[in-house]
Amino acid sequence: MRTVTIMLSGLLVLGLAGTAEAKKGKDQGDAAIPQCGKNTKVARPNDEGIITLKEKKKRGCIIDVKALHPTQSAVGMDAVECKAEKISSKAKAGKLDDYLLADNRWVPMVRGPGGVFYLTDHHHLSTAVWNADIKDKDKKVYAFLIADWSNMKEDAFWQEMIKQHDTWLKDPAGNDITPSQLPKSIGALQDDPLRTLSAWVRGSCGYVKCDPPGAAKDDDELSCADKFPNVTCADAYFLEFKWGAYLGSVQEVKEALAGEASCSQQTPLNTPCLDNQYEKLSKALPAAMNAAAAPAAQQAVGTGAGYNPAVQTGIAQPKHCK
Incomplete structure (x- = not known):
């Protein structure tokens, strides 16, 4: 009996040691990703032009969302509300770090004059982290550097940003704006x-955007690129804004957005405004889908924008977060 007890005690010690070692390994793995700063190196794409998750973890960094500078003027706050809700839920479950470490949630950045970090994608994710119900010290994202133009003069920097399609210089009304x-x-x-x-x-597949490398799907459903293999998917920059500008010309959409439909308030998000906006846009969605399939859409958005001529039926109600 004494021998059995000793053996069980030994197994328990080994089990605890293994658990502690695993936790230590995880902590060390997280600690290995440094804060973003002057020593952050540009990530290197592989032979296929893809920056892998391994490379992101090797050269990437973690940054407070307050230190990120936008390269566009607006986001869709409806999506921000949903993402903020999910981030808050992940944090409460102790899974926020794993969620943000997923391949397609790393934020691409450019280092500009003065060492300022400009994010070139994932504005919605970053805004959701900003607005999530989590501690301020946890309002960070994992990021990787795609270019270092910190030695450029301000004007030259923005010319390069425009050339590389790393900024969208229009306001929500479609008017041109300056970087300032x-x-x-x-x-x-x-x-x-x-x-x-x-x-x-x-x-709803009104137009088809290419699945990005490393995309993590939330479910097993086929993407629009999978469902419509004969449609040339688009990976065009700021594709959603381009289509949004066209959809704004649809009469039903104009009527839905008559008056003040924007809900720009943050921390906290203006939930009543977003609820009202959701109802208005939901009613305009069928007309927007029909307009997206019309030949006029292809002419308006141009080639390479994922135009899908198939008229969609049975359009699902968009997810609404409260």
């Missing part, structure tokens, strides 16, 4: 209802 008119922080991004509607149309 961009929001100075994530918390100052405006709401663009047309960006929200455009995302809904894309989600």
Whole structure:
């Protein structure tokens, strides 16, 4: 009996040691990703031009969303509300870090003059982290550097950003803006209802966007690129804004957005405004889907924008977060 007890005690010690070692390994793995700063190196794409998750973890960094500078003027706050809700839920379950470490949630950045970090994608994710019900110290994202133009003069830097399609210099009304008119922080991004509607149309395959490398699907459903293999999918820059501008010309959409439809307030998000906006845009969605399939859409958005001539039926109601 004494021998059995000793053996069980030994197994327990080994088990605890293994658990502690696993936790230590995880902590060390997280600690291996440094804070973003002057020593952050540009990530290197592989032979296929893809920056792998392994490379992101090797050269990437972690950054407070307050330190990120937007390269567009607006987001769809409806999507931000949903993402913020999910981030809050992940944090409460102790799974936020794993969620943000997923391959397709790393934020691409450019280092500009003065060492300022400009995010070139994932504005919605970053804004959701900003607005999530989590501690301020946890409002961070994992990021990787795609270019270092910190030695450039300000004007030359923005010319390069425009050339590389790393900025969208239009306001929610579609008017041209200058780089100096961009929001100075994530918390100052405006709401663009047309960006929200455009995302809904894309989600219902009204136009087809290519699946990005490393995309993590939330379910087992086929993507629009899978469902419509004969449609040339688009990986065009700022595709949703381009389609949003076209959808804004649809009469039913104009009527839905008559008056003040924007909900730009952050921390906290303006939930009553977003609820009202959701109802208006939901009613305009069928007309927007029909407009997306019309020949006029292809002429308006141009080639390489994922135009899908198939008229969609049985359009699902967009997810609404409260």
